[in-house]
Structure formats: structure tokens, C-alpha cells
Amino acid sequence: METKRFGRWLRQLSLLTRRQRLQLMDALRPAVGLDQVCEAIACAAPDPCCPSCQARRSYRHGHSRGLQRYRCRACGRTFTALSGTPLSRLRHRAKWLGYLGNMLDAKSVRTSAKALEVHRNTSFRWRHRFLALVKHDRPERLAGIAEADELFLLESQKGSRKLDRPARRRGGVAATRGISREHVCVLVARDRTGGTHDFITGRGALTRDQLHRHLLPVLDPDVLLVTDGHPAYRCFTREAGISHEFVNLRAGERVRGAVHVQNVNAYHRRFRQWLARFHGVASRYLPNYLGWQWALDGARIATPERFLRCAIGVFNT
Template sequence: MNAADFRRLLRQAGLLSRQQRSLLIESLRPALGLDQVCEVIDGVRPAPLCCPGCSGTRHYRHGIVRGLQRYRCRACGRTFSALSGTPLARLRHRSKWLDYLRDMLDSRSVRAAAVRIGVHRNTSFRWRHRFLDGARRDQPERLAGIAEADEMFILESQKGSRRLDRPARKRGGHARTRGITHEHDCVLIARDRSGQTCSCITGRAAVTARQLHRHLLPVLDPDVLLVTDGHVAYRTFAREAGIAHAYVNLRAGERMRGAVHVQNVNAYHQRLRGWLSRFRGVASRYLPNYLAWRWALDEDRINAPKHLLQTAIAIFHIQR
């Protein structure tokens, strides 16, 4: 539309009725949502932008597709955008992304979010895990000061799988034997006193010292004081890694000894377990994504859709 037609349209806007103005605003919502998404993407794109095919930095503009600038690489001739090579590439309905991310911040289920946004439930499921694929890498690099570590156990689930390697359980069911067995996923949570939290899946059954070396050691500051329960794996790990270690004997009824306690990480366990219950079971293969989702929501660390999208895209570009 040229400038004269646009000015004429603005003069006529004042003549619209209330119903017509409401219809006009609703018709502009998708375009405004697309503009906001593209603004966030352009704000976090790396400089210089590299070709995902040959990593070349020499390119020129090659049109705009769905509101996003595309480029053509001078070296290999491939076209790409700021989302090429990321989990968000080829996702459609970008104008609805921010509305969907708002539902994720409200912890809505897949079907509830699909109904509210107006997309298919399979699209809702795909969006959820594409956004969380990058967010799960958004964890603190180091835990310093006093860091508490403890594990929680969640019954292994093959929810959504077409082929089970075990007999199906009715409505989630229970483990075949009592106690912690290989039917439980071990979720290790490490949290320092400033609130920085790292979480991971170490495997099945009880945690071992070897798993702690693999998952916990890279995120601990050398001068950290590690506080745990009396599990022998933590004592073996701390001795082998040369890390200061203190523990409370929970079996003997000891809950606190001065600053030595695991109440912060246990409170996080309680919030995590209560939050997971609303989803009526989480498949083990997607559990790392839900751990990242809970960390994003904890204490309103991320409380705006734009911030969540910006964080995810920034992480994607770091990994490329």
C-alpha cells in the first residue's frame, strides 16, 4: 500500500463502529504477533551470521519469507535465515509462537494449549519440545559456595510409545518390586545457596560414584562445599575428586547441622514433583526437557514469552 492510500485508510478509521474496530484489531493480531517474533529473532542472531552449510560468512540478502530475512551464501549458494540449522527451523504459524510460549509459562497441557491457540495437538506437542530442546542447555556453568545435591526417583515411563519393551501398566501403575529398582529414573538435582540449579538424568536405579563424576563434577567449582545425605556414592565421589564434602545422616534422624543440610534441594524436589503431577505422567525420553522447563519457571526466572523465546534462540546459536 502506498502512502496516500495508507493516509486515506487512517482517516477512515475514525468512522468505524465499535464492532468494526474490534474486527480490525483481531485481523491485525497475527501480523503483530509475527512482527514481535521476528523482532526477537533479529535481536539475538549472531554477528556475523554463518551459513549452516559451509560456515561461510559472505552472503547477501535474498528476500523475506514469513517476515524473516533470508540470505544466500556466496560460497555454496545455499539460502538460509537466522533460524536455519536450529530446532525452530521449518516450524509454521510463527505469529502464534508468543501466545503458545505464554501458555508454556502457565504450564498448560498439550491439548489445552492447542485448543486455546487454535492448532492441532500434534503441532502443540512438537512446538513444546522444539522450544525446550534448547532451553535444557540453559543451565548454570558453575555451582559455588555451598552446593546441595540429592536425587529423586520417578517411575520409568514409555508414554506415547507404540512399542513397549515391558508389559503395559494401567494408568501409570507401580513398580513390580518395592524400593528403588531399575524401573526408576534417577533425577540428580544440585543447587547452591544462591538458587542456581543443575539437573540431569543419571540413569536407572541408585546413583553411582561414576555417574557423579560424569554429571556432577563438571558443574562444581573447585572450592565448593558439597552437602549431601549419607549415600556412600557421594563420599566416594568427593574423596576421588578432591572436593570438600559434608553430609547429614538422614537415617539417624539428622536433618540439620548448622549450615549443613539439604533442605533447599529437597524443597526443589517437592516443587518439581508437584508440578509434574499436572501432566499425568511424563515419558522418560522427554524428562530432561521437563527438568529444563521447571528450572525456567522456578522463582519466575523467566516470566515473559519474549524472554523464553530469546533465551531458547540464543542457546541455539551458541550450539551451532
């Protein structure tokens, strides 16, 4: 619209009725939402690299759906800040910040879909696309005093077309008592500064080989690892040359000076309470939900804009 015509139109806004002003606000809301998303993406990635050849030699080449488009000088391909990210090709960008606000409130798929007026399948797809990179926003190493303990959840094949076991009702219990192959083991390691790593080690009890595979790469060589009395930890730390202390929970020992696992156990409790609101989560999606809880724990991600930055892989850790 020309500047003069826009000025005349703007001066007539005072003549609108209340109903007309509400209609105007509703009509402008999608455009305003799209502008906010595009601005957040542009601020998060001011100089994106080419997703094809990883070169940073590019120049501006028009716009694509509100985002600056670039052409790579090395390979000639065009791209935007979202190219090569999990958010590429997702539609309804104007509603992304509203949806991320619902994720910060841990709303369900259907509740979020109803609030944003999108299909429930779209809501489900957005949830896991937004979490695809957020779950990797972790500290490089755990240092000082680090606690490790396992969390066991009943294995769920929700959504699978073929089951490798007899079907059971949602919210059921295992066929046998104790830890068995019907449970998924989640190993959580957490240092005293709040840095956290978690791993899905597989079904059944934790083993020494799983500790070498998952836990050893994220531990600082000078760390003091505190665990319960599980023999796998003692064997692992002896072979890896890591300082180790443990508390004998079976004997009723909970704290011995600075030696305890209450920090990681409190994290377990918060995760279980938070996960219960979703009424059953497929085990194959557990890494995403663990990353989601880690993002929310301690209000590490407090705004939809920050959530969006992490969703495209821009971390400030």
C-alpha cells in the first residue's frame, strides 16, 4: 500500500466501532505472529552457513515466506536460516510462538491443537520437531561431584503397528515383580551445579558395558562419582579409573557427609510427576521428553523465543 493511502486509512481508525476494531485485531494477529517468529529466527542466526557445503560465503537472495533467503557462493544453492533444521518445511509459522508457549506450560497435544486451531497430528509433529535439537542442549562434561542413578519406566509400544509382546491395557503393570525386560532403564547423571545428562540404556537392569558406552564420555577425569551400591558402578569406576563413593541404601544409609544421591533422585521424582500428565508416553519418544524436562527444569528456557532458538540449534549454555 502506498504511504499516502496508508496514512489516510490510518487516520480513519478512530471511526471504527468496537466490533470492527476486534475484527481488525483478529485479521492482523497472524501477520504479527509471523513477523515475531521471523524476527526471532533472524536474531538467532544472523549469519547462517550453507546446509549443503557448510560454507559461510553467501549473499542475500530475496525472501522466502518472510525469511531472508541466501545464495551460497561456493555451491550456488539457496537456503534460509531454517534450511537443514528440524523446522524446515513446517507450515503455519505465525502460530509457532503460541505453540511453544503451550509447551512451556507442558500442555497436551490435543489441548495445544485446540488452542492454536491446528490438527492434533500437526500438534504432535510440531512437538517432536521442536524437541529434536533441544534435547541435545547439554553441558559438555560433568565435573566436581556427580551423582548417577537409574530410573525404570514400564516399556510402552504405544503407536506401534506391530508389538513384540502381548498387548496390555494402558497404565498396566508388569507381569513379574521387580526389574525385568518389561522395563526401560533411564540412566541420569547430575552434578552439584545442576548439569544433567540422561541416557536410555535399554530394557532391563543396568550393566557395566552400558556405563562405559554412555556415562564415561560425559564424565570429567577428576570427577567424584556418587551412586548407590549397584555392583555395575563399582566395576565400571574401577576399570575407568574414576573416583567413586556409594551409599548403601539397602542398609538405610541415605547421607554420609557430601556423599548422597538425593540430587539425582529429586530429579527423578520431578520427571515422574511431570510425565504423568501425558497419560502414557511411547518409549521411543522418551529421549525427547527427557530433553523437554531438562529444558523446563529450573526455568532454563523461560520464553517461547528462547525455545525457538534452541529448536533451530542455537544454544547459550
